[in-house]
Amino acid sequence: xxxxxxxxxxxxxxxxxxARRRRRRAWWVPYACLAPAAAxxxxxxxxxxxxxxxxxxxxxxPTKPYLNxxxxxxxxxxILTQDPLFRxxxxxxxxxxxxxxxxxxxxxxxxxxxxxxxxxxRGLARAVVFSPWAVSGVAVxxxxxxxxxxxxxxFDTILKSTGLARxxxxxxxxxxxxxxxxxxxxxxxxxPFFAILLLAALQAIxxxxxxxxxxxxxxxxxAFVRITFPLLRDAIVLATLLRAVWEFNNVDVLYxxxxxxxxxxxxxxxxxxxxxxxxYHNFGYGSALTVVGxxxxxxxxxxxxxxxxxxxEI
Amino acid sequence: MRLLRxxxxxxxxxxxxxxxxxxxxxxxSSGSGQKVTITFWDTNAGPDRTPIxxxxxxxxxxENPGITVNYVxxxxxxxxxKIEAAIASGATxxxxxxxxxxxxxxxxxxxxxxxxxxxxxxxxxxxxxxxSVKSVRAEAPDGKLYxxxxxGNVDIxxxxxxxxxxxxxxxxxxxxxxxxxxxxALTDPSKNVYGFGLRGGSGSVAQLEGWIxxxxxxxxxxxxxxxxxLSNPKxxxxxxxxxxxxxxxxxxxxxxxxxxPMVAEFEGGHxxxxxxxxxxYPQDVQAMGSSEVGASILPKSAVTGKQVIVNSxxxxxxxxxxxxxxxxxxxxxxxxxSPYADSYWNxxxxxxxxxxxxxxxxxxxxxxxxxxxxxxxxxxxxxVVNPPVYLPDYAPIQxxxxxxxxKVLLGQVTVPSFMDQWAGLMTKAQQQYKQSIKHKKx
Numbered sequence: 001x002x003x004x005x006x007x008x009x010x011x012x013x014x015x016x017x018x019a020r021r022r023r024r025r026a027w028w029v030p031y032a033c034l035a036p037a038a039a040x041x042x043x044x045x046x047x048x049x050x051x052x053x054x055x056x057x058x059x060x061x062p063t064k065p066y067l068n069x070x071x072x073x074x075x076x077x078x079i080l081t082q083d084p085l086f087r088x089x090x091x092x093x094x095x096x097x098x099x100x101x102x103x104x105x106x107x108x109x110x111x112x113x114x115x116x117x118x119x120x121x122r123g124l125a126r127a128v129v130f131s132p133w134a135v136s137g138v139a140v141x142x143x144x145x146x147x148x149x150x151x152x153x154x155f156d157t158i159l160k161s162t163g164l165a166r167x168x169x170x171x172x173x174x175x176x177x178x179x180x181x182x183x184x185x186x187x188x189x190x191x192p193f194f195a196i197l198l199l200a201a202l203q204a205i206x207x208x209x210x211x212x213x214x215x216x217x218x219x220x221x222x223a224f225v226r227i228t229f230p231l232l233r234d235a236i237v238l239a240t241l242l243r244a245v246w247e248f249n250n251v252d253v254l255y256x257x258x259x260x261x262x263x264x265x266x267x268x269x270x271x272x273x274x275x276x277x278x279x280y281h282n283f284g285y286g287s288a289l290t291v292v293g294x295x296x297x298x299x300x301x302x303x304x305x306x307x308x309x310x311x312x313e314i
Numbered sequence: 315m316r317l318l319r320x321x322x323x324x325x326x327x328x329x330x331x332x333x334x335x336x337x338x339x340x341x342x343s344s345g346s347g348q349k350v351t352i353t354f355w356d357t358n359a360g361p362d363r364t365p366i367x368x369x370x371x372x373x374x375x376x377e378n379p380g381i382t383v384n385y386v387x388x389x390x391x392x393x394x395x396k397i398e399a400a401i402a403s404g405a406t407x408x409x410x411x412x413x414x415x416x417x418x419x420x421x422x423x424x425x426x427x428x429x430x431x432x433x434x435x436x437x438x439x440x441x442x443x444x445x446s447v448k449s450v451r452a453e454a455p456d457g458k459l460y461x462x463x464x465x466g467n468v469d470i471x472x473x474x475x476x477x478x479x480x481x482x483x484x485x486x487x488x489x490x491x492x493x494x495x496x497x498x499a500l501t502d503p504s505k506n507v508y509g510f511g512l513r514g515g516s517g518s519v520a521q522l523e524g525w526i527x528x529x530x531x532x533x534x535x536x537x538x539x540x541x542x543x544l545s546n547p548k549x550x551x552x553x554x555x556x557x558x559x560x561x562x563x564x565x566x567x568x569x570x571x572x573x574x575p576m577v578a579e580f581e582g583g584h585x586x587x588x589x590x591x592x593x594x595y596p597q598d599v600q601a602m603g604s605s606e607v608g609a610s611i612l613p614k615s616a617v618t619g620k621q622v623i624v625n626s627x628x629x630x631x632x633x634x635x636x637x638x639x640x641x642x643x644x645x646x647x648x649x650x651x652s653p654y655a656d657s658y659w660n661x662x663x664x665x666x667x668x669x670x671x672x673x674x675x676x677x678x679x680x681x682x683x684x685x686x687x688x689x690x691x692x693x694x695x696x697x698v699v700n701p702p703v704y705l706p707d708y709a710p711i712q713x714x715x716x717x718x719x720x721k722v723l724l725g726q727v728t729v730p731s732f733m734d735q736w737a738g739l740m741t742k743a744q745q746q747y748k749q750s751i752k753h754k755k756x
Contacts, residue, residue, distance in 0.1 A: 061706075062398065062401075062402065062422070062423045063418075063419040063422040063423060063706035063707075064422060064706050064707070064746070064750070065422065065423075065424075066746075066749075066750040066753055067746065067750075150506075150565070150567050151506055151582070151584060167503065168506060168565075168567070170565075170566050170567040172567070172570055173566055173567040173568075173569045173570050174566070175724060258570065259515065259516060259570075259572075260717070261515060261569070261570055261716075261717060261720055262514070262515075262569045262570055262717075262720040262723075262724065263569075263717050263718075263720040263721040263724055263726060264717045264720075267717070275713070278395050279710060279713045280710040280713065280714060281398075281419070281706075281710060
């Protein structure tokens with residue numbers, strides 16, 4: 001055997017051995033890498049979700065252990081047949097989501113179109129428009145509650161100085177105004193979300209399409225309807241779906257601004273759940289309400305994505 | 315790539331070491347017996363009260379060099395939820411200072427340590443107000459002591475003494491008819507000034523209770539049959555008067571009003587009178603001056619002629635069952651109820667000390683609202699009504715009834731219907747509680 005052939009043979013067998021080792025290692029290394037994330041998901045996502053489903057079948061109140069028992073679907077039966085507050089809070093949630101998503105989308109779209117055009121100080125304008133998104137819900141409440149203050153708040157001062165109102169307007173106490181007042185505060189915070197997302201999508205539309213449309217004599221409106229809107233469809237569907245889910249689950253602004261009042265007029269389903277579980281200690285019933293809310297959102301998401309043909313070719 | 319891998323390995327190692335080190339560190343501190351750290355959750359933390367505890371803890375640590383107190387301040391609105399989560403997860407602190415109303419819940423959740431063993435051998439127990447200790451004991455179905463009281467409280471009528479004098483009106487604390495007359499006379503909507511600042515939001519029903527029993531003269535929450543007295547016609551008549559004031563002698567915005575805006579309404583000159591507990595007094599005096607603030611217990615009942623005072627419940631210090639340093643925790647709890655600490659804390663907050671030595675401090679004699687309470691308590695005809703804070707459902711029922719009370723103010727629900735619903739829930743809670751005790755004994 002030539003001397004030079006030995007190292008070559010060894011090198012060849014080492015390569016083969018290395019490949020075998022890599023293959024041997026290959027089957028478990030990815031699982032090991034995924035294991036920590038999977039464990040965290042199991043502990044912090046799957047377990048709480050399953051425990052909510054389990055508690056929804058119980059009458060569970062930690063302050064009254066003598067009444068705790070398995071009740072099967074009893075909680076759901078009570079929710080669907082004997083709980084007028086569930087129906088009321090669900091209706092308020094639906095109104096809240098529709099008002100917020102529609103208004104935020106319309107205003108966000110308008111702002112995105114403006115910010116997509118070229119003008120002086122555009123960077124500053126973008127920063128100003130996006131800034132409310134960085135404000136926390138509690139801070140939004142603090143700011144708007146001050147503006148709504150009937151004794152010297154911003155709106156009170158404006159209305160009085162312009163002679164539009166003689167007596168203080170009770171924005172958060174008047175049953176006809178409170179919902180609109182809360183919607184406005186949340187609207188202020190939510191519009192930038194749509195503006196940011198739609199602006200990003202607008203910037204991805206090739207300019208050549210608009211040039212071609214101009215050459216063909218299309219007006220601005222026609223270009224918007226025929227080019228912009230269809231190409232924004234997936235972004236709009238995703239943004240409205242995400243926002244609808246977030247707004248449905250929104251608690252911070254309403255909880256801190258109105259606490260669901262007066263007389264439950266701003267009590268949405270999540271607020272009602274929080275009251276049942278946390279304030280009244282009815283964790284079993286609160287869990288059942290959570291399951292119902294989860295199923296409603298799940299059905300909504302499936303139907304919405306189907307109807308909007310999300311991800312399909314235009 | 316190599317750098318990323320190295321970082322990943324380092325992070326994983328750190329996590330493993332971190333997890334492994336936690337029990338080692340915990341066992342070292344608990345097993346040494348030298349220096350002990352206890353954790354204290356203050357359930358009403360804020361710029362007014364946190365400095366009081368900071369000063370007291372400093373003194374305690376000086377007197378007890380082997381014990382360090384880790385102070386954790388929790389906003390009042392969140393504490394019940396946080397303690398319940400801590401009990402459920404077994405991650406409680408050593409000591410907390412809840413209200414008596416919430417203590418019953420924590421006892422029900424089996425998270426609180428009975429203090430009887432410590433209390434029996436404590437030299438300071440002779441200084442404790444026996445009625446306070448009895449009241450805390452009555453909260454537990456087994457009659458054991460689960461908290462050491464450190465502060466008493468009752469509802470007070472705060473009013474603008476200067477305005478009453480300017481309008482030559484009778485003192486609103488002299489009678490209920492004078493109160494209603496003053497509320498009407500001091501109302502001037504054109505100036506955004508109202509005779510009374512009503513608490514219509516969170517805490518409204520708890521406050522309404524004090525008013526109902528004081529004005530109606532009813533002396534018990536339940537009758538001999540165990541039925542709630544809230545649906546008694548005398549109680550209904552009182553609530554009808556309260557509701558009639560809304561929007562006339564009060565601002566319409568009061569429907570959402572919680573404690574802080576209510577006090578701000580009074581201190582800002584938009585309300586001539588408010589009802590709140592003793593704790594508001596120092597703040598009111600600081601904001602407005604003692605010559606302007608009048609403070610007295612609620613007037614005598616015109617129906618029965620009796621002075622009825624609803625005990626707002628003591629504040630207590632409790633030790634958690636899961637505490638690993640119960641002896642140190644007990645030392646801290648007894649320090650907080652000692653003559654010095656009890657006097658200092660209550661003087662700063664304006665409430666009644668539960669340590670009888672502290673209650674004889676010079677400042678107590680100079681505190682006007684406390685003096686009106688003391689005077690009334692010395693009157694043998696005065697009746698002190700203890701709310702059923704032992705009921706796990708007591709506080710949740712109050713919360714549940716708050717939106718219904720708002721509906722009453724808006725005219726969407728009638729007063730009798732509201733009171734019947736409220737009384738029904740209270741009666742049911744009382745029956746369930748009695749059954750649970752029977753069940754336990756059996």
